[in-house]
Amino acid sequence: MEQMNSRSNKKKVAVVGGGLVGALNACFFAKRGFDVEVFETREDIRQAKIVKGRSINLALSHRGRQALKHVGMEEKIVSQGIPMQARMIHSQDGKQSPIPYGKKGQYILSVDRANLNKQLLTAAETYPNTKLNFDYKLQDWSAETGQMTFVRSDGLEEQIKADLIVGCDGAFSAIRKQFLRRSRFNYSQTYIPHGYMELTMPPINGEFAMKPNYLHIWPRNTFMMIALPNLDKTFTCTLFMPFEEFEKITTGNEVIEFFQKYFSDAIPLIGVDTLKRDYFRLPAQAMVSVKCTPYHIGDKCVLMGDAAHAVVPFYGQGMNAGFEDCIVFEEVMEQFNEDFSAVLPEYTRVRVPDDHAVADLAMYNYVEMRAHVNSRWFLFRKRVDNLLHFLMPRTIIPLYTMVTFTRTRYHECVERWQWQNKVINYGLLVSATGLVLGGSYLLIKNPPDINKLIIPAEKMWNRLMALRTP
Numbered sequence: 142m143e144q145m146n147s148r149s150n151k152k153k154v155a156v157v158g159g160g161l162v163g164a165l166n167a168c169f170f171a172k173r174g175f176d177v178e179v180f181e182t183r184e185d186i187r188q189a190k191i192v193k194g195r196s197i198n199l200a201l202s203h204r205g206r207q208a209l210k211h212v213g214m215e216e217k218i219v220s221q222g223i224p225m226q227a228r229m230i231h232s233q234d235g236k237q238s239p240i241p242y243g244k245k246g247q248y249i250l251s252v253d254r255a256n257l258n259k260q261l262l263t264a265a266e267t268y269p270n271t272k273l274n275f276d277y278k279l280q281d282w283s284a285e286t287g288q289m290t291f292v293r294s295d296g297l298e299e300q301i302k303a304d305l306i307v308g309c310d311g312a313f314s315a316i317r318k319q320f321l322r323r324s325r326f327n328y329s330q331t332y333i334p335h336g337y338m339e340l341t342m343p344p345i346n347g348e349f350a351m352k353p354n355y356l357h358i359w360p361r362n363t364f365m366m367i368a369l370p371n372l373d374k375t376f377t378c379t380l381f382m383p384f385e386e387f388e389k390i391t392t393g394n395e396v397i398e399f400f401q402k403y404f405s406d407a408i409p410l411i412g413v414d415t416l417k418r419d420y421f422r423l424p425a426q427a428m429v430s431v432k433c434t435p436y437h438i439g440d441k442c443v444l445m446g447d448a449a450h451a452v453v454p455f456y457g458q459g460m461n462a463g464f465e466d467c468i469v470f471e472e473v474m475e476q477f478n479e480d481f482s483a484v485l486p487e488y489t490r491v492r493v494p495d496d497h498a499v500a501d502l503a504m505y506n507y508v509e510m511r512a513h514v515n516s517r518w519f520l521f522r523k524r525v526d527n528l529l530h531f532l533m534p535r536t537i538i539p540l541y542t543m544v545t546f547t548r549t550r551y552h553e554c555v556e557r558w559q560w561q562n563k564v565i566n567y568g569l570l571v572s573a574t575g576l577v578l579g580g581s582y583l584l585i586k587n588p589p590d591i592n593k594l595i596i597p598a599e600k601m602w603n604r605l606m607a608l609r610t611p
C-alpha cells in the first residue's frame with residue numbers, strides 16, 4: 142500500500158475528482174500547506190483531444206467569483222468570460238425584449254467549462270505540495286480505515302491512504318456510495334421528467350448571430366430553449382423539454398416543423414441542415430437533483446460540490462454553490478484551527494441548509510424562466526421589486542440579486558424572499574384598496590358626469606386585464 146508522499150509536515154488530503162470543484166478545492170487545501178493529491182478518473186483534459194462532458198459553457202456569478210478570488214484566479218477567469226447583463230426574451234413572433242439581471246453594471250458571465258477546468262488544474266499544480274493523478278478511478282474506500290482503492294488506466298489496482306478524503310467526484314459520486322451504507326444518512330434523488338439537448342449556433346460573417354451580452358431565452362411555458370455566448374462567437378443553445386416531447390420528434394422534417402412553430406427566429410441562425418443533423422447527434426440528457434445529509438463521516442471524509450448536492454441547472458448555481466462550498470469549508474477550518482474532528486460536523490451543520498435551499502431554488506427557476514417571464518404580472522412585480530430596492534436597498538432585495546450577486550446564505554435568500562413577497566403583495570393590495578376607497582369617496586362627494594367616466598374606466602379595466610398571466 143502506498144502512503145501519499147510527504148512533502149510537508151502537514152496532514153495528507155486526497156481530493157477525489159479533478160473536475161471544477163475538485164481542482165479548485167485542491168488549491169484551497171494546498172494554500173493552507175496540506176499535502177494534496179488529486180485523483181481523477183479521466184485523462185488530463187489539458188492533453189485530451191476530445192473533451193467529454195456536460196454543458197459547454199456555464200454562468201459564473203458572485204459566489205463562484207469570490208472563491209476564485211481566494212486563490213488568485215478571479216481576474217484571469219473573468220477576463221475570459223462574456224458578460225450577460227440581462228435575459229433576452231424571444232417571443233413566439235420573434236420579438237426580443239430584455240429583462241436586466243440586476244442594477245446597471247451587474248451581470249453574470251458565460252465561461253467555457255473545459256477552459257475553466259484546465260486553468261484550475263494548472264493553478265493547483267503550481268503549488269509544490271500538490272500532485273495530480275489522472276486515469277485514477279476510485280473503485281471503493283473504507284470509512285473505517287480511510288483506505289481508497291483506485292483502478293488505473295493500465296487496469297492495475299492501487300491502494301492509497303490519506304488523513305482526509307474530500308469527495309468531489311460529481312453527481313454520481315463513488316465516495317458517496319459508502320455514505321449510503323451507513324445508518325442515519327439521509328439521501329434523496331429526483332430525476333425531473335425533462336431532458337436537455339445542446340445545439341450550436343455558428344457566427345454569421347464572423348460575428349455573433351445574436352446580441353452577445355445576454356442570456357437568450359425562448360420561454361414556451363412548458364419547455365424552453367436558452368443560448369449562452371462563447372468566445373469563438375458561437376452560441377450554445379440548450380433545449381429543455383419533457384423527454385416524451387423529445388421522443389415525439391423522429392425525423393429531420395419534424396425537427397424543422399417543431400422549430401418553425403416555437404423558435405422560428407432561431408432556424409436561420411442555427412441553419413436548417415445543422416438542425417436536422419445535430420438534433421439526432423446525442424439523445425436528450427437527464428437532469429437529477431440530489432440532496433443528502435450529513436456531508437461527512439467522522440474526521441475522515443467530506444463531500445463537496447455535486448457529490449454533496451447535484452442540482453438541476455436552471456439557476457446557473459451548481460458550480461457556484463460548489464465553489465462557495467470551498468470558501469465555507471475554509472471559514473470553518475479557520476474557526477476550528479484545522480481540527481478535522483470539529484471542522485467536518487460544523488461544515489455539515491452550516492452548509493446543508495444552504496445547499497438544500499439552492500436545490501429548491503434551481504427547481505423554482507425553471508418555472509420562472511420557461512413560464513413566469515411570459516406573464517405581465519411577473520414583469521410588473523419585477524418592476525415594483527426593482528423600484529423598492531432602489532428606494533430601500535437594504536430592506537427589499539430582489540431574490541435574483543441575493544442569489545446571484547451576494548453571498549447571502551441560500552436559505553436566508555429563500556426566507557427573505559418569502560417575507561418580501563408577503564410584504565409587497567400586502568402593500569400592493571392595501572394601495573389598490575386605498576385607491577378604490579379614496580376614489581369612491583371623491584366620486585360620492587362630487588358626482589361627475591357619468592358619460593365622461595365610461596371611456597377612462599373601460600381603458601383602465603383593459604389595462605388591468607392585460608396584467609393577468611396570459
Ligand SMILES: Cc1cc2nc3c(=O)[nH]c(=O)nc-3n(C[C@H](O)[C@H](O)[C@H](O)COP(=O)(O)OP(=O)(O)OC[C@H]3O[C@@H](n4cnc5c(N)ncnc54)[C@H](O)[C@@H]3O)c2cc1C
Binds near residue numbers: 196198314315459463
Ligand atoms: C447542462 C448543465 C448546465 C449547467 N450550467 C451551470 C451554470 O451555468 N452555472 C453553474 O454554476 N453550474 C452549472 N451546472 C452545474 C455544474 O456543471 C456542476 O455543478 C459542476 O460541474 C460541479 O462540479 P464538481 O466538480 O462537483 O463535479 P464535476 O464537474 O462532475 O467533476 C467531478 C469529477 O470527478 C471525476 N470522477 C467521477 N467519478 C470518479 C471516480 N470514481 N474516481 C475519480 N474521479 C471521478 C469526474 O471525471 C469529474 O472530473 C450545469 C450543469 C449541467 C448539467
Ligand SMILES: NC(=O)C1=CN([C@@H]2O[C@H](COP(=O)(O)OP(=O)(O)OC[C@H]3O[C@@H](n4cnc5c(N)ncnc54)[C@H](OP(=O)(O)O)[C@@H]3O)[C@@H](O)[C@H]2O)C=CC1
Binds near residue numbers: 195447
Ligand atoms: N444535476 C444534473 O442533472 C447533472 C449534473 N451533472 C454534472 O455535470 C457535470 C459534468 O458531468 P459529466 O462529466 O458529463 O458527467 P457524465 O454524465 O459524463 O458522468 C460521469 C460519470 O458518472 C457516471 N454516471 C453517469 N451517469 C450515471 C448514472 N445515471 N448513474 C450512475 N452513474 C452515472 C459514469 O461513470 P461510469 O463510467 O463509472 O459509469 C460517468 O462516466 C458534473 O458536475 C456532474 O456532476 C451531470 C449529470 C446530471
Ligand SMILES: Nc1ccccc1C(=O)C[C@H](N)C(=O)O
Binds near residue numbers: 228367456506510
Ligand atoms: N446557466 C444556465 C444553464 C441552464 C439553465 C439556466 C441557466 C442560467 O444561468 C439561468 C440564469 N441564471 C437566469 O435565471 O436567467
